[in-house]
Amino acid sequence: MIDIHLSKKEVSLYTNIIINSIKTRIDKIKAKGGVVALSGGIDSSLVAVLAKKALGDRVLALIMPEEGVSPDTDTNHAKEIVRRFNIPHREIPINGAIDWFFNIFPEKELSKREVKLALLNVKPKIRMIINYLYANLENRIVIGTTNKTELLLGYGTKYGDLAADIYPIADLYKTQVWQLAEFVGIPTEIVKKKPTAGLWKGQTDEEELGHTYEEIDKILYTLVEMEFSVKEASEYLGMPASVIEDIFKRVKLSEHKRKTPTITRLSRMCLDKDWRYPVERY
């Protein structure tokens, strides 16, 4: 079976394909360019650099930190990326928007855990609004930064960071994202740092998910690409079935995040079931 790690040749070819796909979509729909929300993490850094290679100065990176919560290192890394790769950008802290939202929100029982968690998801949605504001301003598309690992786990906010027009790196596992990032010359300290969704101070993805990305990717690759059952994967990887089951459960529960909203079918031409047209349609 093929290793999850790409060969050098594959890394270069995949990079080419992704650049080509970004450029083609923009050209076809005659958009002015693309917007990328750049946190300074590995995924958005890679997408910003690939978009720059595809579109030149027609890409706009939006750095939208929540000051005091988003790690300074991330914001500094975002600035380092735009400087090093000469990417047009804006910096827009979102603290004001978050405060405003918290103030108008009538449910004041903020001590409740569920309410707090739900409000955490407001932050990526605020960034989404700013993304699309810039997209609408100048006829740009929003270039999403999710990867296959996140998308399979449902580790993203629907209509928040997952809201986009294209997902250029969403067929790459995190492990492969690291490889491409290194290849395009993203500084090692950005590649090597612990990934974080930046939802609260000190948060790291791996702590929240309960496993390292290396482990998760191995499990996902075995379940999805090799099509092993939980039991087979457990034997193959020498890992407890409960761990694999836990990951598999996330995949099953997050199917809705990978689909458009389900339409109740009444006609013979239900738009999400019977009607089949490409997006790039003439």
Place this chain on the structure above:
Amino acid sequence: MRNLRVGIGQIITRLGDIKGNRERILRFIEKGTKEDVDVIVFPELSTLGFGSGDIYLDKINENLKLVEELIELSKKIKPYLIIGFVDRDERGFFYNAAGLIGNGKLIGVHRKLQLVNYRLFDEKRYFAPGTRAQVFNAPWGKTGILICEDVWFPEPARILAFRGAEVIFVLSASPFDREKPEVWKTFLTSRVYDNILPIIMVNQAGVQDGVTYWGGSMVFDASGNLLHQAKLLEEEFSVAEVNLELSKVLRRRDIRLRETRFEVIEELLNAYKEMQK
């Protein structure tokens, strides 16, 4: 020595964009004419673009009109044309087809035998499968045409070899995924070895709706040498020369085609019937 000069029309087609695809096809025909090639080969479903979904049904007539235009054009040019389009029969069935056009005539049409309906593909939603693998007479000799998946199976190329094909053209629109170009190279080589025939595969290039067609069209001589490979991913017109005598030279001592036994083929049919039970 009898050489066939082939123009490889590795174009980027756009989904349902007949006007744009027509322009690209005509531009490549112009190049091929200047290069004095014998034949210009375009990818699978070049008129409409592979992966067009329900547009196949909407734009059937415009697509057929373009084929008519190419037939008319072929009166005025030397190169013959092999091009993928959507064919329709008198019953109104649609086919993923390829036409051999030359000298003002549609000399032959091959209808894809092995429709793809797995992974991202849903060809059976639109197309009926072809049932025949015929060879057509062209100025350079007997010519077989296959479409993409047809060559993933050993039988269609075999039938063409039995029918005396001197060269096989394969039109494809192969979506990129991991190791795909290597896989193609491997089984195209097998088809060449099996049948001791030159094979010319022309693949689509470019990205459509997130699917990358990897280009990399390949030309093999009858001994299995990869004579020419077009660029990966990019639109490109290139020219390759294939020796059409080589298979006859090789077949003086390589007797496999001749020695294929009737009893074995009969046994193949028996085994197939058993498998279907």
